[in-house]
Amino acid sequence: MVSVDSIIGRNSLHRKVQRSLRIQKLRALGLIAPLFIFILISFVIPIGDMLFRSIENQLVSEVLPRTTEYLKSEQINEDWEPPNELFWHLYVDLAIAAEVKLHTRVGSRLNYEKTGISSLFRKSGRSIKRFGADDYRKALTDQIPELTSIDYWELLAEGTKYGYTRDTYNAWKKRLIENDDFSEKTKPSDFLFVVLANDIKSSGTTPSPDTILEEKLLPVISELPEIRFKELFLETDEDWAEPDVWDTIQLYSPSFTNGYYLNSADFKKGSDGPELRPENERLYVLIFSRTLFMSVTITMVCLLLGYPVAYFLANLPLKYANLFLILVLLPFWTSLLVRTSAWKVLLQNEGVINDVLVAIGLISNLERLELINNQTGTIIAMSHILLPFMILPLFSVMKTIHPSYVRAAKSLGATPWTAFRRVYFPQSIPGIGAGSILVFILSIGYYITPELVGGTTGTFISNRIAYHISSSLNWGLGAALGSILLAVVLALYWVYDRVVGIDNVKLG
């Protein structure tokens, strides 16, 4: 029989143990919390944010809401002609955007997809100020002087009658507030008067509480010349008549896009799904495959060069081994740029290696070897720079292989080659695995050395990513290329785990 007390007692003991365990766990978590938070803030969040840009595309629909909404229902093909109403929406969108200079940002965004849109938007943003909106402002404010004050517009915007005016005014105000440009003294922009006039004209026939406004303004408005937006836009730039331009705006209206990824794979977003780019524009697949090929080659070269060195170091008496290890480590303590520049001096056409080869008569002066500004240059320089990352893991693994195993094999009748192949080599595989992964992953994302010695055929995908981040400002495409690179590395890591097994990797 179990007494009630003992049950309570055991339960409370159980609880106590649990509580103290929980406290221990919390304490342990507390200890790693700083590191965890640091990694989250400085690593995971920024990288996630950057990768997110590869699909993000809100700008177009945010800045051109009316235009993109109208375009949604349009079927754009070669014979399609942009209707008048579309230009009216475009005018309102551009007028609001131009107040805070957002139109040029959309222009450069869309210019990545279709050349020419950047200046189209820049020009149009400038020319819409000359579309005659100031005449509307003058005529309307002559009748109702209060229209110059922002308070009057606030009242107008509260009313429900002029819906388009209200929405436009609010959108305009929101942009100015975002830009810290809005105060009670702000003057309403000229284009707002056109919008208001348009609203009054289209609703003027029905009786309404705003009759005073209408009575006063309608006669003036009907006398004002009508603004022919389509003509004016086409006068600014005839590209506005091209279906291609509108097609691009329509294709890039959704808030998220796969366009950057398609570009990274040498495809192009078309109205009937992805299309392969013309041959003279295909670039990224070639560079990706080249990056992989060079990284594998560099890893192999490092392995071939590093294995004997590590073997030699591991079998030297400790006194000498340390000395030689310093020679291996020495490049680590020299600046990367210095080492790369040194290779330039050695490898160039008039460089040391070619001079020596010519001097000893191995090659003639006219057939100097092309060792730099191509793939050879990148592979030579990077193999040298990454070699320590291969030697060190190999060395530390080989140190742990006891010499008696090989001796035992030999005493049992194995030739030196068999003893190496069947006994020594299998035991050094964890070092090969670790070294190869290190070298491969480091080289696949290398930037500075290929930039300096790679010329045109020896550059890596990271050089293109850097170009898009710092020069063309096409961060979306840069992010897409970066995500693909990351995915490729993770996929290769997975394959490696399957084939070799990640448990087989040892750093020492």
Add this chain to the structure above:
Amino acid sequence: MKLTKLSTLVLGCIIIANSSQAIDLTVVSWGGAYSKSQINAYHNPFMELNPDVNIIHDESSYEAVAKLRAMREAGNLTWDLVDAVPSDAIRLCDEGLAMEVDVDEILEPAPDGTPASEDFGASLVSECFIPQIVYSTTLGFRTDVESWNGNEPDDVCDVFDLESFPGKRSLEKRPINNLEWALLCDGVAKEDIYDVLETEEGQNRALAKLDTIKDEVIWWSAGADTPQWLADGEVVFGSTYNGRFFALIEEAKQPVKILWDAQVFEYDGWIIPTGLPEDRLAAVLDLVRFATDTQRLADQAKYISYGPARTSSNALVGEHATLGIDMAPHMPGHPDNAYNVFYFNYDWWADYRDDLDAKFQAWLAN
């Protein structure tokens, strides 16, 4: 008692320190000899006149566009004035990262009263751009090449002539300038070049012309590459900025000559980032007004062979500060040099840069 005195003293010191608080301005430029010329001609004289302003130099202009954008996203603007090439200025202006300025309002007129906008003329390529210098990208060649049999190139198209002038060339690793030169040497008239380049056939035609020398070209991406390669004999013919050639020929005394034919005129200038607080903006405007007046722009030419962007400064260009050579004949705009100038179309390139760069890189990689 003692304590009160001490604290009054400390408080007093703090107040004094605050009232004369210096403004730090971070001015971003390209580094090297160019930054030095700006420091000598603009920044040091300005700080002498305004002891409360302290100018901090930053050499990040080559990544200005990306950094300014990152600063906006982080909401922390640490730069006050940035030296930029027009193509970057246009991009920054489009992105809303550079401030639009009215040059007549913020800059000094010429000494004879000509308004700044007229004095600067064609160099005002964007609403955000405040020009400083005119430089040119042009070709240079070694004068001691044996296989040239004593001939010297005198035409830009000689760079495509591998028979008369064999040897390696160096050209910039970007489409800009190269495509223009290629079309020019393929028989397109100077004024038609951008119209031709707009078409697919025109672009292929330019690349086909470059194909004829592709195997003999080493592509540079840093302005120092060509001078270095010319000095090493790695190339015999190559393009770079005229100031780099000046340093190579006059300072390093290398056997190299400049070929001024079809030199491409380019500008360099300031942009003011958007979103500066009022006190810093006021100080920056003071600095810009001072640094772009007629005398200061002429002073800069004492230290580097780049021409002043103002017409009125040209007459004031004197001798080099240390070498003592007359600088006027080394300016890209000097009549002896500017006999055949190619004007770079910035607006056009702002549109076509991304597209043509992709095509050019694809051409290079294949």
